[in-house]
Amino acid sequence: MRLTIQMLISHGRVARKMGLGPESRINMLRNILTGLVRHERIETTRGRADEVRFYAEKLIDYAKKGDTDEKAMKMANFWLTEKDLIPKLFKVLAPRFETQPKAYTRMARIPNRENLDKAAMAVLEYKGNPFPPLQTAKRDNELTLINQLLKGYREQRAQQAAGTHWWVVL
Amino acid sequence: MACRTICQLLQRRLASSATSVRLSAAEVRGRRSAVFSREQARQRSLYPRTEKIEVTLQIPGLQGTLLVMNKGLSTPHSCARHLTEWYVTSSALALVDGKPWSLHQPLTQSCSLSLLTFKDTDPLLVNQAYWRSCAALLGQVLLDAFKEDFSVELLRLPEVLVTSGAFCCDVVLDPQLDAWNPSEESLRSLTRGAQQLIHRDLPWEPLEVAPPVALEVFSHSSDTHLRCVFIHVYGTHTHSCLTLYLSLRCGDHVLLSGGPLVARTGLCSQYEVTAIHPLGEGKWGLHRRAQGLSLPLQQQAHHTVWRKLRSRAEKLVEVPTGSTNEAISDTLTLPSAPEQTPPHTPQQ
Numbered sequence: 024m025r026l027t028i029q030m031l032i033s034h035g036r037v038a039r040k041m042g043l044g045p046e047s048r049i050n051m052l053r054n055i056l057t058g059l060v061r062h063e064r065i066e067t068t069r070g071r072a073d074e075v076r077f078y079a080e081k082l083i084d085y086a087k088k089g090d091t092d093e094k095a096m097k098m099a100n101f102w103l104t105e106k107d108l109i110p111k112l113f114k115v116l117a118p119r120f121e122t123q124p125k126a127y128t129r130m131a132r133i134p135n136r137e138n139l140d141k142a143a144m145a146v147l148e149y150k151g152n153p154f155p156p157l158q159t160a161k162r163d164n165e166l167t168l169i170n171q172l173l174k175g176y177r178e179q180r181a182q183q184a185a186g187t188h189w190w191v192v193l
Numbered sequence: 194m195a196c197r198t199i200c201q202l203l204q205r206r207l208a209s210s211a212t213s214v215r216l217s218a219a220e221v222r223g224r225r226s227a228v229f230s231r232e233q234a235r236q237r238s239l240y241p242r243t244e245k246i247e248v249t250l251q252i253p254g255l256q257g258t259l260l261v262m263n264k265g266l267s268t269p270h271s272c273a274r275h276l277t278e279w280y281v282t283s284s285a286l287a288l289v290d291g292k293p294w295s296l297h298q299p300l301t302q303s304c305s306l307s308l309l310t311f312k313d314t315d316p317l318l319v320n321q322a323y324w325r326s327c328a329a330l331l332g333q334v335l336l337d338a339f340k341e342d343f344s345v346e347l348l349r350l351p352e353v354l355v356t357s358g359a360f361c362c363d364v365v366l367d368p369q370l371d372a373w374n375p376s377e378e379s380l381r382s383l384t385r386g387a388q389q390l391i392h393r394d395l396p397w398e399p400l401e402v403a404p405p406v407a408l409e410v411f412s413h414s415s416d417t418h419l420r421c422v423f424i425h426v427y428g429t430h431t432h433s434c435l436t437l438y439l440s441l442r443c444g445d446h447v448l449l450s451g452g453p454l455v456a457r458t459g460l461c462s463q464y465e466v467t468a469i470h471p472l473g474e475g476k477w478g479l480h481r482r483a484q485g486l487s488l489p490l491q492q493q494a495h496h497t498v499w500r501k502l503r504s505r506a507e508k509l510v511e512v513p514t515g516s517t518n519e520a521i522s523d524t525l526t527l528p529s530a531p532e533q534t535p536p537h538t539p540q541q
Contacts, residue, residue, distance in 0.1 A: 168311060168320045168355060169492045175356035176505050 039074055052078055057104045060112055064148035069132065072145040076128050078102070079149070083127045086117040119151050126150075131157045218341070225447045228410045233400055240265035246300060248272055251288075251307040252280075262300060269306055270296045270456065283491065284308035285319050285455040293318050295399040296456035311491045319455070320355045326397065326454040327461060327487040328353075328360040333446045334386045334466070335364055335483060343367040346477060351512040352451070359467060359484040359506035365477045375469045383466040387485075394459030410447060462490045463499060467506040484510060 024030075041048040055075045058065050060082075067075070082102055088095040090113040099109050120127050129148050136142045146157060163170060244264040249257060250272070260272055269287035273280040273296075286309045287294045300306075309319045328350040339345050348363040366373070375383075402410075464487040472480040486506035488494055494502065 164312070164314060164316070166314075166316055166320075167492060168316065168323065169488060169494055169498075171320065171355045172358060172488075172502050173498070175358050176502060178356070179358070179505060 039070055041071065041074065048074075053102055053104060056082065056102055057108065059147060059149065060103060060108050060116065061105065063152040064146060064154055066133070066144060066146050068136075069143040069145045072130050072147040075147060076130060079147070080125065080127050082112070083116060083120055086112050087121070089113070089117075116149065119149075123150075129157070218336075222446065225410050228406075229400065229447055232402055232406055232410075233398075236400065237265065247303040248300065249303075249305045251305050252276075260306075265299050265301055268297050268299050269294060269308065272306055273308055280308055283310045283312075285310060285460055285489070286322050286453060288318075293322065293453050295397070295453040297396055298399045298401075298453075311489050321352075322453050322455050323460070323487075323489060324353065324355055324360045325350065325450065325452055326458075327464070327485060328362050329397075329448055329450070329454060330387055330390060330458060330461070330464075331360065331362045331466060331483055331485045332364075332448065333390065334383055335362065336446065338383055338386055339366070339370075343370055348475075348477065348480065350448075350450075353510060353512060357510050358502070358508070359486050359510050361510050361512060362483045362485075363472070364469075364481050364483055365475070365479065366481060368478060371479050374471075380466050380468070384464065387464050387466060391458045391461050391464060394457055396457040397454045399453070407449065460489050461487050462493055463488045465503060465506075467503055468509075470509045482509065482512075 039048075042051050051071070052075055055065070055067055055071055056078055059075065059079055082098065085092075085095045085098045090096060090099075090109075095113075096109075099112055100106075103109055103112065127150055129150055131146045133144045133146055136144050148154070148157070165171075165174075243266070245261050246264045246267075248260045248262050248267075250260065252258075255276070260275055262272060269284075269289070270281070273284055284296065287296055288307045288309060289300065290304045309316065311319055311323075313319070332347045332350055336345055336347065344367045346365045348365060350360075350362050353359070353361055464485065466483065466485045469481050469483045472482055474480070484506055486503055488499075
């Protein structure tokens with residue numbers, strides 16, 4: 024190819040480079056994905072976690088096809104380096120996400136690593152894992168003024184809906 | 194005992210009604226304010242020498258802190274000022290020995306103090322006090338809103354639960370206004386009046402007075418309404434000392450309340466007068482219920498939420514009508530004489 028200045032500038036290029044090259048990148052992602060399937064919640068650098076998310080969700084989509092499917096088995100065989108996880112993928116993870124169409128993973132950012140590199144870290148997990156939740160939604164107290172007003176509002180709406188139920192013609 | 198003095202006062206008042214001179218609203222307010230200031234000065238003079246009291250704080254993080262304050266002069270507000278600015282701005286009500294206490298009422302003995310905010314785990318008392326204060330503000334706005342030719346008489350500020358959606362103020366307007374129904378523009382100008390009062394950040398100054406003094410404060414109003422006060426004073430308060438919550442410096446408005454109000458008008462942020470519903474003919478004329486909705490500084494709502502709550506606040510709020518001898522006492526403002534100060538004309 025032509026050695027242009029354009030090659031040195033990477034404006035707008037979204038594909039990440041990891042490791043020694045594209046093959047090294049796939050191998051690294053494969054290892055991280057295997058760890059994710061085994062432990063269901065792992066801690067890595069932010070860039071790697073973001074990359075793995077796409078492959079983790081695609082793997083679940085393949086696993087949903089069932090273990091009799093040729094392509095699904097080939098994919099699982101390629102991506103999971105530890106072969107005892109293939110039954111886990113098809114028998115535990117796929118049924119768990121049967122009702123969900125997408126968004127099987129959750130990524131949460133955590134403070135930087137303590138090492139010299141101070142890498143930005145993230146936690147990646149499959150939803151429905153047995154561990155305690157990462158972030159609890161902060162709910163304001165039920166008894167505050169605005170919540171009491173909203174409670175009254177909701178009760179009135181419910182009463183109105185119950186009152187007009189008789190008139191609903193299906 | 195208190196009843197007899199009140200009866201005597203009332204008879205004397207009614208007997209001399211034929212010869213009483215009608216005073217303008219501003220004069221009436223000025224006189225009331227003068228009586229209030231006199232009573233306040235008298236109560237302060239009960240403590241000629243500065244005596245010290247010990248106030249123990251029961252605030253999370255400052256448990257057991259001891260403050261040495263002046264007897265009869267220091268208020269929970271001054272205690273908060275000894276701490277940090279956050280306590281001054283965020284505290285709405287105080288609990289002195291477990292009893293709800295207004296922030297500007299002086300402390301008279303060594304006690305334990307805790308400051309309540311809107312974000313506590315149990316803000317029920319604060320919510321009720323805030324609702325009462327907003328109703329008092331609405332009453333004040335209505336008194337100021339009409340021209341001098343039209344009389345406005347506030348009947349009562351009923352105690353409403355927060356979940357009902359709006360605070361209320363029962364009014365009786367001049368008979369000439371019987372056919373008047375407020376348009377959206379007039380409601381908006383009332384809201385603007387309330388916002389101006391809020392912007393001035395005026396404190397509500399409380400004062401505990403005995404019933405005869407209370408009747409003296411309101412002695413310049415017309416007879417029918419004095420009867421209303423009499424029923425309220427005699428019927429609802431069984432103890433001899435009546436708490437009088439007064440609002441000075443907002444056009445010298447004075448009002449009678451059954452419970453503590455929050456510290457100052459600046460604590461409200463979103464405030465709107467939502468509706469004025471006619472209730473039908475009553476003892477004093479056509480009764481109307483003015484309703485409003487408000488939220489404090491620390492609990493502001495997004496405009497979508499506010500719109501939904503407001504549409505609910507426009508509907509009439511049913512107040513459980515009990516006898517005047519109920520334990521839950523209503524906040525009452527007495528009317529001034531028919532002539533009112535000129536309205537604030539909205540600059541359009």
